[in-house]
Amino acid sequence: EKDKELIRGSWESLGKNKVPHGVVMFSRLFELEPALLNLFHYNRNCSPTQDCLSSPExxxxxxxxxxxIDAAVSHLDDLHTLEDFLLNLGKKHQAVGVNTQSFAVVGESLLYMLQCSLGHGYTGPLRQAWLNMYTLVVAAMSRGWAK
Ligand code: HEM
Structure with a gap:
């Protein structure tokens, strides 16, 4: 319905430039939670943060x-088909030392990136639509921590 239109409409342009938008998102993430940078082992010895952010890994x-995110947007009508993939992705993140609580900060960073790139297009309903989808993705990933 409306949520899906808002997400698809905004991703149409953003999705064409994934890496720069992703860099905005992760720069924000490391600003909000710098300790997460240590989970990327290949970044262990780099400083300032900016050098880490431009490493190929x-x-x-x-x-x-x-x-x-692109897969989730493409599967808005049948997100459940991504369940197993996302559960396994969660398991991998548990293994590298990510905490499920950090996903809230990732969500904030995603919204920050959307706000930066969409400007006036970043409306209340659009924000909520993205948050709803992100919450579903993270819920599926978080099941990887169970047991
Ligand atoms: C793999 C860290 C969030 C998607 C990895 C790896 C690390 C990592 C260390 C393994 C090394 C690598 O492949 O680069 C983190 C941290 C996150 C985070 C610290 C924030 C708390 C996310 C999110 C997604 C994601 C939100 C997608 C929604 C992936 C994928 C892989 C990966 C697809 C590759 C998994 C594979 O090898 O099959 N992540 N990640 N990550 N991450 Fe993340």
């Missing part, structure tokens, strides 16, 4: 994240 991860 980091950009690789940013690309992976944006592709997952």
């Amino acid at each position: 980091f950009l690789d991860h940013v690309t992976k994240v944006m592709l997952v």
Whole structure:
């Protein structure tokens, strides 16, 4: 319905430039929670933060994240088909030391990126639509922590 239109409409332009938008999102994330940078082992010895953010491995991860978001947007009508994939993705993140609480900060960073890139297009309903979808994705990933 309306939520899906808002998400698809805004992703149409953003999705064409995934990496730069993902970099905005993760720069925000590390500003809000700098300790997360240590979970990326390949970034352990770099400073300032800006150097880490431009390393190829980091950009690789940013690309992976944006592709997952892209998959979620493409599967708005049948998000359940991503369940197993997202559960396994959650397991991998538990293994690298991510806490499920950090996903809230990732969500904030996603909204921040949307706000930066959409400007006036970033409305209350659009924000809520994205938050709803993100919450479903993170809920599925978080099941990977169970047991
Ligand atoms: C893999 C960290 C959030 C998608 C990884 C890896 C690390 C990591 C260390 C393994 C190394 C690598 O592949 O680069 C984090 C941290 C996050 C975060 C610290 C924030 C708390 C996310 C989110 C998504 C995501 C929100 C997507 C919605 C992926 C994917 C992989 C990955 C697709 C590759 C998994 C595979 O190898 O099959 N992440 N991640 N990550 N991450 Fe994240």
